Each structure stands twice: as structure tokens, then as C-alpha cells.
Amino acid sequence: AQSVTQLGSHVSVSEGALVLLRCNYSSSVPPYLFWYVQYPNQGLQLLLKYTSAATLVKGINGFEAEFKKSETSFHLTKPSAHMSDAAEYFCAVSDRGYNDMRFGAGTRLTVKP
């Protein structure tokens, strides 16, 4: 079965600094990959998804992620962090659709002024 590992349960950056959140996956077939964001006391919101069309995927709020098959990675980046980016971020993988989606444990991003 597919699975996701998010490296680092907490990441702290300064405002204006690069954001890098790491995600590695395992899957026996070409996967679909997702990044979600969860703000305090809210549900999850889709940031971006990879569905094999292009390896560099651009999402909302200036985030992007690159699918690297050789490294089985799908890291999330943003060139310049903003205070409003403070949230928890989840990487997810699916082989067959939403009925088999597997989420990582999450990475909490803190942005320091």
C-alpha cells in the first residue's frame, strides 16, 4: 500500500525566508500526490496536486511542489514566507482516488517576524 513520510513535524522560518517542507512517498504505481493546508480550527484546504501532467506544480498562495520520481519526493516550497502561511501542512498520496488516500503526519510551519 502507498504511504507518505513528512520529514520534520515542526519547521520554523523567518518572514521573507524560503519555505521548504519535505515529503517522500512510496507507491507501487505512478501516484497522485497532494499538499493540503490546515489553519487552526479549520478543515483542510487543497494547496496543489500532481496528476502526472507536469513535474512542477504551482498551487495557491505562491506555493509550488516538484515531483521527483528518482527521489520519490514531492517537496513543497515557497520563495518568501508570510506570517499568514503559519499553519499545518499535510502531504497525501493516492493510487486509485480518494477512497485510498493516505496522509502524512503533518508539518507545523511557524513564521517568525
Added chain:
Amino acid sequence: NAGVTQTPKFQVLKTGQSMTLQCAQDMNHEYMSWYRQDPGMGLRLIHYSVGAGITDQGEVPNGYNVSRSTTEDFPLRLLSAAPSQTSVYFCASSSGGYNEQFFGPGTRLTVL
């Protein structure tokens, strides 16, 4: 357009009690799912439905029942609550395939 709504927002139960978590969506989505979120474990799929009258088990279905009598509603039932079911529960809906899932605001459940 309310999206996905969940009630209640908070609930405290005693071991052995039963309750139903409500979920409704107004986007005419065929796919609906229930997840639980536990610290350090991300979200895990409990049950899902691909349309009215069709439900199936996810990754962690034990202790939970669901039904889908209408497209809009997808309630989650706990027949005999256990402390291990203390969690935050999220309902989600989508138009299917790999299209975006829309999540509700969650229900925080504590079982004493």
C-alpha cells in the same frame, strides 16, 4: 453556498454512549468521506460513499457505521463510544476522481 457543514463542533461522551455526527454538503457532490485526525498520524479514512445508497470501508472502519440516503447527507454513527475514538472528525466531499476534496470544519469528540 455553505459548502460542507458538520455538527456538532464539540462533543463529550461517556464510554458506551452512542451518537451521530452529522455532515451535509450543498455542492451536489457524489463522493463523501469521513476521516479522523489524531496527533502525529495525519488523517485516516474511516468510511466513504460514492453516491446515495453506496458506502464502503476505509482504513479504520471499526466502531463506526455510515449510511447515505441522500446525496447531501452522510452521517457517521458511533454505536458504543470508546476512549480510543477520542479524535477530531472531518467530513469531506468531492465531485469524484482526483478532483479537489472540500473539508468541513470538523467535530472534536472526547470519550471519557
